[in-house]
Amino acid sequence: MSDLKTGALHAMLTGIAKRYPGAAIASSMQMEDMILTDVLARLKLPLAVFMLDTGRLHSETLAMVGRVKERYGIEVEVYQPQETKVKQYVQQHGLNAFYESVELRKSCCGIRKVEPLARALRDRPAWITGQRRAQSVTRTELKLEDFDPTHGLPKFNPLxxxxDAEVRAYISAFDVPVNALHARGYPSIGCEPCTRAIKPGEDPRAGRWWWESSESKECGLHVIPIKQESHA
Structure with a gap:
């Protein structure tokens, strides 16, 4: 892990905190998000960390909330989907209807992830993600700093x-807590029924929505989503 990359990351997060105090890191409890959380804690930056608990996450992912609190003293803000919307979807389509079509899968993501994200970002001056270009063909044009028109605020992707090697090197150098699923072949972690371990040589996001083509493998969090009903 180069000191140059680590220094640039420190500088960027420090700059974000100064420009947008109260900005938040959106964490899926993957290695990338844990690196951002580690830097936040080391530099004592006025940034928040939140997670979207979809109701279908692995127990290993949910356990990371406690590990972050234990290691860093950081309370992760947890946002859950609207129970009535989840029930309506299940009653109308079935619990695992997302396997049937991209449309039904994105509808499920909209309820369990996109709408809760809107609530998580409400009144935030900016948000920060752990996205990397190397993660997927859908992220090759990713920018360090962008503007999210959906939520109307700046969006930063410091990593x-x-x-992949630099991520692993940082984790090792600073003994950062990691999701146990990474050691079981999950480089990209989402909801339990929508994520599988990958085989050697497969694309890092091959385990996400593995029944779909690679071009559709986004959930709506990082693209302009279908407008969802908003409820306080």
């Missing part, structure tokens, strides 16, 4: 140019 945009980091390689």
């Amino acid at each position: 945009t140019e980091w390689t």
Whole structure:
């Protein structure tokens, strides 16, 4: 892990905190998000960390909330989907209807992830993600700093140019807590029924929505989503 990359990450997060105090890191409890959380804690930055609990996450992912609190003293803000919307979807389509079509899968993501994200970002001055270009063919044009028109606020991707090796090197160098699923072949972690371990040589996101083509493998969090009903 180069000191140059680590220094640039420190500088970027410090700059974001100064420009947008109260900005938040959107964490899926993957290695990338844990690196951002580690830097936040080391530099004592005025940034928040939140997670979207979809109701279908692995127990290993949910356990990370406690590990972050234990290691860093950080309370992760947890946002859940609207129970009535989840029930309506299940009653109308079935619990695992997302396997049937991309449309039904994105509808499920809209209820369990996109709408809760809107609530998580409400009144935030900016948000920060752990996205990297190397993660997927859908992220090759990822920028370090962008503007999210859906939520109307700046969006930062500080690890945009980091390689897989650099991520692993940082984790090792600073003994950062990691999701146990990573050691079981899950480089990309989402909901339990929509994520599988990958085989050697497969694309890092091959385990996400593995029944779909690679071009459709986004949930709506990082693209302009279908408008969802908003409820306080």
